Each structure stands twice: as structure tokens, then as C-alpha cells.
Amino acid sequence: MTDNIGVLGKKSSQRTGVERVVNAPLPTVYGEFRAIGYLDHDRGDEQVALVYGEIGAEEVLTRLHSECLTGDAFGSRHCECGEQLDSAMRAVVAEGRGIVVYLRGHEGRGIGLLAKLRAMALQAEGLDTVEANLALGLPVDARDYGVAAGMLHDLGVKSVRLMSNNPDKRAALVHHGIEVAETVPLLITPCASNITYLRTKKERLDHHLPHLDAVGQLS
Numbered sequence: 001m002t003d004n005i006g007v008l009g010k011k012s013s014q015r016t017g018v019e020r021v022v023n024a025p026l027p028t029v030y031g032e033f034r035a036i037g038y039l040d041h042d043r044g045d046e047q048v049a050l051v052y053g054e055i056g057a058e059e060v061l062t063r064l065h066s067e068c069l070t071g072d073a074f075g076s077r078h079c080e081c082g083e084q085l086d087s088a089m090r091a092v093v094a095e096g097r098g099i100v101v102y103l104r105g106h107e108g109r110g111i112g113l114l115a116k117l118r119a120m121a122l123q124a125e126g127l128d129t130v131e132a133n134l135a136l137g138l139p140v141d142a143r144d145y146g147v148a149a150g151m152l153h154d155l156g157v158k159s160v161r162l163m164s165n166n167p168d169k170r171a172a173l174v175h176h177g178i179e180v181a182e183t184v185p186l187l188i189t190p191c192a193s194n195i196t197y198l199r200t201k202k203e204r205l206d207h208h209l210p211h212l213d214a215v216g217q218l219s
Contacts, residue, residue: 015041018150026050031093036155040147045105049151050089053097059181061098062160063088064148064169066106069113077193078120084186088163091184099155101148109133110142128200141205145169149176165207187211 019039026035031052038047065088071081085100092098108116111133119132133140149172152160159179162170163186170180185208190198195215201207 017041018047018147018154020154028089030089036151038147038151038154040105040150043105043147045147047104047147047151048102049155050092050100050102051155052092052099053095055097055099055155055157057156057158060157060160061092061095061163061184062152062157063092063098063100063163063186064145064173065100065102066109066143067102067104069107070116077191078123079194079197080188080190083188087186087188091163099152099157099160101151103143103145103148106143109140110144111136111138123197128204129197130200130204141168143168145172146176149173149178152178165201165209167206167208183208190215 017040019041020036021039022035022037024035024037026033034051036049036051038049039045040047063085065085066081068076068079068081070076071079071083072085073082075082088100092100107113108119111119115136115138118136119129119138122132122135123129127135130140145168152173153176157178159181160173161182161184162173162180163184164170165186170183173180187209190212195212198209199212202209202212
């Protein structure tokens with residue numbers, strides 16, 4: 001696909017799927033990435049894949065990272081998202097090649113920023129993250145990974161080593177034609193502020209977090 005540098009227009013009524021729009025160098029504190037920007041014509045979202053090195057097609061170290069403003073930008077300890085993004089980018093650079101697909105529109109497992117903050121307020125009152133979403137009349141997890149698979153296909157990726165603890169991400173990529181050669185755990189040391197959240201992910205959302213078994217009460 002051709003890179004077109006410029007201002008993105010409104011969602012087209014004629015087009016569907018994901019379109020590559022721009023490929024720009026992105027120097028970061030981790031290393032020199034390429035920021036490859038996409039437009040998701042189905043949802044109207046702007047997406048980006050951060051690509052490091054000559055990635056090739058097979059067994060590419062890859063992270064599908066759901067947007068989390070509070071964790072990624074503000075350093076929230078309510079979740080482990082910011083630390084996971086940091087670890088994933090460091091791992092890709094250490095590997096010498098890889099991709100971090102940053103998925104916008106995934107805030108709060110797809111419910112949006114304000115709804116996530118409302119859910120966090122309910123969690124402060126004693127509900128867990130699943131109960132809070134349901135109390136608001138919202139889905140527990142509304143994320144879709146089809147656009148991520150479309151971006152990987154566009155980048156020529158056939159198989160990945162997926163940095164994730166979430167089995168839904170693996171299943172979604174396989175469903176969309178991306179082979180998952182290996183799942184690479186992305187385990188973050190818990191703290192008092194996120195241990196309940198992480199245990200809920202393990203016990204109610206089937207995330208693979210075996211390191212929590214050895215963690216007692218934190219204060």
C-alpha cells in the first residue's frame with residue numbers, strides 16, 4: 001500500500017478494512033522505531049504499529065497493546081499497562097526486531113475513558129473490574145483485534161511470538177490468519193494498588209498470571 005502523508009479525512013463510506021497512511025521515523029528513549037500509521041475504515045480509528053528493525057515474516061516478537069491513557073501516560077498503578085508497554089518496547093529492542101501494535105479505541109477493555117473512570121470509582125468502593133463494568137451495564141471486554149491482524153498482514157507478518165498473558169489475543173490472531181508460534185509472558189511485579197485487579201484478571205478473565213500464586217497480601 002502507498003504511504004500518504006497528510007491530514008486524515010473522515011471515515012469513508014465506501015472503504016472497509018485497514019489502510020496504511022504514513023511511515024515515519026520515531027526516535028524513542030528505547031531506540032529508533034518506525035511509526036506506521038493506519039486508518040481503520042470500519043471504526044474510524046487511527047492506529048499505529050511501532051516497528052523496530054528488519055522484522056521479516058516469521059516468528060516476529062509482537063505486542064498488541066490496548067490503549068490505556070491512565071497507565072501509559074499518567075503512570076497509574078491501578079493497572080500494569082504502562083509497565084507492560086515499557087517492557088514490550090525494551091524487549092523488542094533487545095530482540096533486534098519486532099512490533100508493538102498500539103490499539104486505540106481499546107481504553108478500559110473497549111468501554112472508553114469516561115466509562116473506565118466510572119468503573120474505577122466503583123472498584124474503589126469494593127467491586128472488582130468485572131463487576132464494575134457489569135454494574136454500569138457495559139460489556140466486560142469489548143475489544144476486537146481484527147484491525148491488529150490487518151496491520152500485521154499489511155506488514156507481511158505470517159507468524160508472531162506474542163507478548164501477552166491474555167488467551168483472547170492469541171485466539172483472535174489465529175482466527176484472522178496470523179500464526180502464533182509462541183506466547184511470551186509479560187509479567188509485571190504487582191503492587192498494593194493493582195494486586196486485586198491482577199487477581200481478578202487471573203481468576204475471572206483467564207489471564208495467565210502464574211507469578212501471582214506466590215504473592216501474599218500487599219500493603
